[in-house]
Amino acid sequence: MKLWNRLMCYCRRRSPWLFHMNSGSCNGCDIEIIASLTPRYDAEQLGVRLEGSPRHADILCVTGPVTHNAVEAIKTVYGQVYGPKAVIAIGSCPATTNVFIDSRTLAGPLNLHIPVDVFVPGCPPRPDAIILGVAKAAAILAARGNKPAAVASEPEVVGECAGNCTCCESNAKEVQA
Amino acid sequence: MNILITSLARLLIFPGLVFAVPAAWFFLWVERKAVARMQGRIGPPFMQPFYDFIKLVGKDTPQRTGASGMLMKAWPLIAVSAAAGAVGLLPVLPASGGFQGDLILLLALLEVPSMCIIAAGFSSRSIFGEIGSAREAVLSVSYNVVFLLAIISIAASQHTFRLDTLAQLPASPLRWLGIAAILVCLPAKLHLNPFSLPNAEQEIYSGPMTEYAGPELAMWELSHGLEWVAATGLVATLIAPQLTLWWVAALVFVALSFFIVLLLSVVASATARLQIDTTVRFYWQCTLIFAVLAVASALFMRLRA
Numbered sequence: 001m002k003l004w005n006r007l008m009c010y011c012r013r014r015s016p017w018l019f020h021m022n023s024g025s026c027n028g029c030d031i032e033i034i035a036s037l038t039p040r041y042d043a044e045q046l047g048v049r050l051e052g053s054p055r056h057a058d059i060l061c062v063t064g065p066v067t068h069n070a071v072e073a074i075k076t077v078y079g080q081v082y083g084p085k086a087v088i089a090i091g092s093c094p095a096t097t098n099v100f101i102d103s104r105t106l107a108g109p110l111n112l113h114i115p116v117d118v119f120v121p122g123c124p125p126r127p128d129a130i131i132l133g134v135a136k137a138a139a140i141l142a143a144r145g146n147k148p149a150a151v152a153s154e155p156e157v158v159g160e161c162a163g164n165c166t167c168c169e170s171n172a173k174e175v176q177a
Numbered sequence: 178m179n180i181l182i183t184s185l186a187r188l189l190i191f192p193g194l195v196f197a198v199p200a201a202w203f204f205l206w207v208e209r210k211a212v213a214r215m216q217g218r219i220g221p222p223f224m225q226p227f228y229d230f231i232k233l234v235g236k237d238t239p240q241r242t243g244a245s246g247m248l249m250k251a252w253p254l255i256a257v258s259a260a261a262g263a264v265g266l267l268p269v270l271p272a273s274g275g276f277q278g279d280l281i282l283l284l285a286l287l288e289v290p291s292m293c294i295i296a297a298g299f300s301s302r303s304i305f306g307e308i309g310s311a312r313e314a315v316l317s318v319s320y321n322v323v324f325l326l327a328i329i330s331i332a333a334s335q336h337t338f339r340l341d342t343l344a345q346l347p348a349s350p351l352r353w354l355g356i357a358a359i360l361v362c363l364p365a366k367l368h369l370n371p372f373s374l375p376n377a378e379q380e381i382y383s384g385p386m387t388e389y390a391g392p393e394l395a396m397w398e399l400s401h402g403l404e405w406v407a408a409t410g411l412v413a414t415l416i417a418p419q420l421t422l423w424w425v426a427a428l429v430f431v432a433l434s435f436f437i438v439l440l441l442s443v444v445a446s447a448t449a450r451l452q453i454d455t456t457v458r459f460y461w462q463c464t465l466i467f468a469v470l471a472v473a474s475a476l477f478m479r480l481r482a
Contacts (some may be wrong), residue, residue: 007231008231008232008235010228011227011228011229011231011232011235012232012235014222014224014225014228014232015225015228015229015232017229038218039216039217039218042213042218042219042220044209044213044218044219044220044221045218045219045220045221045222047221047222047225047228047229049229051383052378052379052381052382052383052387053305053382053383053386053387053388055239055387055388055389055390055394056383056386056389056390056394058232058236082236082237082238082239082390082391083236083237084236084237
């Protein structure tokens with residue numbers, strides 16, 4: 001039984017299937033997700049597959065600043081992904097609502113609505129940062145084991161925008177001023 | 178008693194389950210890897226289909242209630258067992274009588290997974306599943322006529338419906354024609370690219386599989402892999418030269434199947450998906466004429482002999 005669990009964790013780490021959901025994104029991050037599957041970056045080496053149906057996915061990739069219209073859709077799709085599952089917020093929009101901060105059409109950021117495990121900030125993030133985020137999320141799935149995962153204790157932040165970059169915030173201030 | 182043991186060994190060990198399941202994973206990997214190499218990518222690691230299978234088995238199982246829920250659970254299991262049975266029937270080793278190498282039973286079992294896919298899409302009640310099932314049904318009506326005519330022409334020209342006897346007879350030019358017709362049908366049977374209509378990802382998500390998750394999806398993946406083994410194995414048995422040493426025969430069988438998988442994957446990655454009406458027209462207009470000619474000449478040869 002212990003061996004089976006270890007095998008299961010190993011396989012979960014090596015087979016992350018993604019479902020990509022746009023919650024009002026400008027398409028910048030969506031293009032970068034596709035770029036991470038193309039020949040230059042080739043995320044399939046990690047076992048990544050972009051699935052058409054959320055039922056098949058392990059990892060939900062959300063882009064966009066979460067508009068009011070998208071909230072119910074996000075909750076529905078999150079419910080349609082069968083566990084164990086993880087959520088990646090791709091781009092600065094789902095993390096902070098980015099330049100659209102305080103807009104009356106938004107209900108973001110994403111972690112008000114569903115638990116987020118990995119943030120990949122950037123406007124848009126580079127494909128290698130997205131792949132790193134997917135690898136982190138797959139490692140989180142494996143580390144949780146068979147315990148039902150409600151919320152990640154501490155969401156991870158990956159990519160070159162993580163921590164030391166203030167471009168999005170200063171953009172937001174500029175727009176507001 | 179001896180016959181019982183050998184036929185059980187064939188069904189369970191070679192070319193049955195113990196061989197077929199790893200071979201299914203291997204062929205799924207070859208397909209993905211070949212597509213990746215054709216696109217200039219490196220592609221998934223060798224064990225990828227195995228990792229996917231184990232991961233899917235460990236995921237949560239959907240709650241299904243009522244008759245349609247039970248049916249939805251049953252379809253993937255029926256598909257897997259039929260495909261595994263079809264692989265077990267392939268006369269790779271010299272035959273020992275019984276069902277081994279019975280062409281009609283083999284064709285029937287090869288058809289069951291696609292029936293299950295059609296039924297699964299309709300019982301899932303998802304709009305994408307229903308569109309996918311309708312496409313699969315239309316596709317199977319088109320390619321099966323050609324597929325069956327090709328096999329009938331091979332069988333009629335050599336006076337037998339047993340695959341083991343067919344494999345032992347020397348190949349006539351007519352048989353090569355039939356094999357070419359079968360190869361044209363295989364992409365449609367395996368949902369590969371010029372004819373990948375039922376699971377067209379960019380149009381209808383995953384088609385009939387849209388509502389499946391976890392262990393049930395793992396069974397569908399496995400049945401797809403077993404279909405690969407059975408369908409390529411059928412062609413490999415028809416092509417393979419007759420060999421006396423059993424292990425050389427097994428090796429030649431595996432190598433031939435591998436090359437057919439490679440060929441189909443390369444064709445799949447080099448082509449784009451056709452529309453459903455173009456596909457149906459292709460099978461009914463171009464290939465059907467070819468298949469009818471093959472059957473007619475087979476019957477003519479038989480009457481003259």
